[in-house]
Amino acid sequence: MRLTTKGRFAVTAMIDLALRQSSGPVTLAAISQRQQISLSYLEQLFGKLRRNLLVESTRGPGGGYTLGRKADAITVADIIVSVDEPIDATGCGGKSNCLGDGMPCLTHDLWDQLNAKMVEFLSSITLQKLIDEQLAKGVVIESTPQIRRAISSAPVVKPIRVNAPNSVFALGAAAAK
Numbered sequence: 001m002r003l004t005t006k007g008r009f010a011v012t013a014m015i016d017l018a019l020r021q022s023s024g025p026v027t028l029a030a031i032s033q034r035q036q037i038s039l040s041y042l043e044q045l046f047g048k049l050r051r052n053l054l055v056e057s058t059r060g061p062g063g064g065y066t067l068g069r070k071a072d073a074i075t076v077a078d079i080i081v082s083v084d085e086p087i088d089a090t091g092c093g094g095k096s097n098c099l100g101d102g103m104p105c106l107t108h109d110l111w112d113q114l115n116a117k118m119v120e121f122l123s124s125i126t127l128q129k130l131i132d133e134q135l136a137k138g139v140v141i142e143s144t145p146q147i148r149r150a151i152s153s154a155p156v157v158k159p160i161r162v163n164a165p166n167s168v169f170a171l172g173a174a175a176a177k
Contacts, residue, residue, distance in 0.1 A: 007085035009037050010045050011130075014079050017055065018071045018131050019141050025057075025064030045083050052082035071131055077122035087118050 016031045028046060032039040046065060049055045053068045067074065080087060165171040 003080070004085065006045065006083050007080040009035075009041065010049065010079050010083045010085070011076055013037065013042060013045065014049070014054070014067075014074070014127055015130050015134060017065055018067055018127050019134060019139065021066045024062065025066050027064040030064075048083045049079070052078075054078060054082055067127075071128035072126050074127040075123045076125045076127070076130070077119055079127070080122060087122065088115055 012035055013031050016035055017026050020026045020030075028039055028042045031037065032042055046055060046057075050057055050065075050068075054074055055065045056068050057063070057065055077087065165174050
């Protein structure tokens, strides 16, 4: 089984969200900045997470995402499956058609058993457990969200208006007056 960036990023973003949601909805832009994940990619992932009821969205100023249910009721398997990440080590996608002739390969049962163990393992790990591990490691959660202002704090300097001719012709006309 190969876990792609889709599954890894979804789990990472959900941990980030769960760590910070106590102060209100968390924006995808903030998660994107902290975790170095593309904002458009997060939007795609969170669309799938929302459709699978793992997160809820709040629109408008102060909006963002919160968990759809308690962190101890969300497993890593829930997150991975909700973003369409298959948990399958077989070469046939679990269809018992590894060789293309309707027959399973010689190792099909081995990989099928591995699939069952992976699902069992990922289902045993809750989001709350991952949060607790991060807090035990000393992860610092900022108390106030960082807000990036689009407006510069530097004062606006108005250009000096010069009442002088802007061409040779205008200079000649001004001199002729």
